[in-house]
Amino acid sequence: MALFETRGLTKRFLGVTAVDAVDLTVEAGELVSLIGPNGSGKTTLFNCVTGYLAPDEGRVTFQGRDVTGVAAHRIARLGIGRTFQLVSVFPRLSALENLLTFLQQHQEESLVGRLVRAPRVRRLEAAAVERARSLLDSVGLGARAEAPAGTLSYGQRKLLAFAAALMPDPDLLLLDEPAAAVNPTMIEQMKAQIRALHRQGKTVLLVEHNMDVVMDISQRVIVLDHGQKIAEGPPEVVRRDPKVVEAYFGR
């Protein structure tokens, strides 16, 4: 059984079919890229499977469970983490607090316990801080833990958003253009991070425009054009597929 699957997933906006009957399968432990020209429906597909948009037709299953139309915060709780194309962090919270925010729903803690600062609550908080610090270290932001996220550079905020998505240890991680508008050094760092995740056995679905990144790290590539899946396969095969070449460069 596949970890994650869509069947006939369709989303229309005012008569425009942004995602058109897409079947997509991701097995546990895979590193898959979703590519396609601008406007081909990649981000819309991400939003449909993470509860931000309700699909018009089709099914989404995760760990054998139908999650079609389930609210975004529930999807996240089920173990699907995601990042956003535009950098998304809580600017007024520190880097560390940004990460802690992502862990919290996975901790049981009662309001009364919170008010009296029960020892259990303190222990949970200490463990969360420890995990957050080690994740910040792993993306090279250890020294900026206390800095408000809004004061970090664009690339640093992207790394922070990435680390935050990892905080609850999701079973499936959806990354929306992690390398977009990031300088070359940072791209190398991001690639290394994603590879490291893959080595740890994590399942990653990546939307990316940067072909170097896609070809370099993915095991399998799925190509969307005008909302439809036009090709699927290993990177070197997809790269030479005439339909893909046509979608990107025209005839």
Added chain:
Amino acid sequence: MRATRWVLGSAALVAVPWIAAAVVPGQQRYVLHVLIFTVLYGALALSYDLVVGHVGSLSLAHPAFFGLGAYTLALLATEARWPFAFALPAGIALAAVVALAVGVPMFRLTEHSFAMGTLGFAIATQVVATNWVDFTHGPLCVTGIPKPQVGALRIATLPAFYWMGLGALALVALLYRGLTTFRLGRAFHAVRDNETLAAAASIDPLRYRMLAFVIGGGVAGGIGALYVSYVGVLCPGELTVSLSVNLLVMVFLGGVGSLRGVLVGAAAFTALPEILRMAPTWRMVIYGLLLLVIVIRAPDGLEGLMRRASSRRRRPASSGA
């Protein structure tokens, strides 16, 4: 050092009635009266800041919750002869339950529509209080609300009311601290700053908005009940929109989302007009000008001014060391 300051500060607050008697012997009743309003307004402003400052929903419904608690206590204590110890929780509970019922449809509205919707609810509540004469006595007001009595403890004197208000403020401040720090506080701020990202962090925005709205409403109801048991009279005029405006001024004047800021704002708001009584003709003009200056010079409120001042004081010291 911090702990000592804390203990001394609390002791000074508790000792205020004696201090007032010693410092301004002729005026101590008046000073205490202003201080009772200050502590009650402080607690009310904190409950309002939970909603406006921490989850970032501009609710204008607060006078309605204040009024619900006030009318519940007033009517139960006069008509049904309920003791204070039952009427107060009833006021808190009714305000919280109504906040729950009103919040569910209201939070389907976003930003401006939410402000409009809650304003509509506040106005409707005041209209009902004014016109349902058989039940609320309308403009004839509920009079003769008895002084609170719990067992042998009777709260009747000004110092007693001051201590009651101070105790209520301390409880509300504790609740405020508990709700706005660590896990819960982070969830509130996540929802306020970026709802989309909050959902990706498994945080249900509606749930946290409701939590702040219902607790804020319940606390406002409780303060309303304490307020009428002090004043002894309740008229529909207490529930007007101007209460929302006052609360907004306190919260924004003091510093949105900050315990110290909101309390300073509430104190400045209630004490300033009284201090300015020394210049009766120009009182409201000076008051308005002061507000303008603060808004222009310190858009983040008095809290921002205080924070900048203390960091300026600290910087030369640390660079010398």
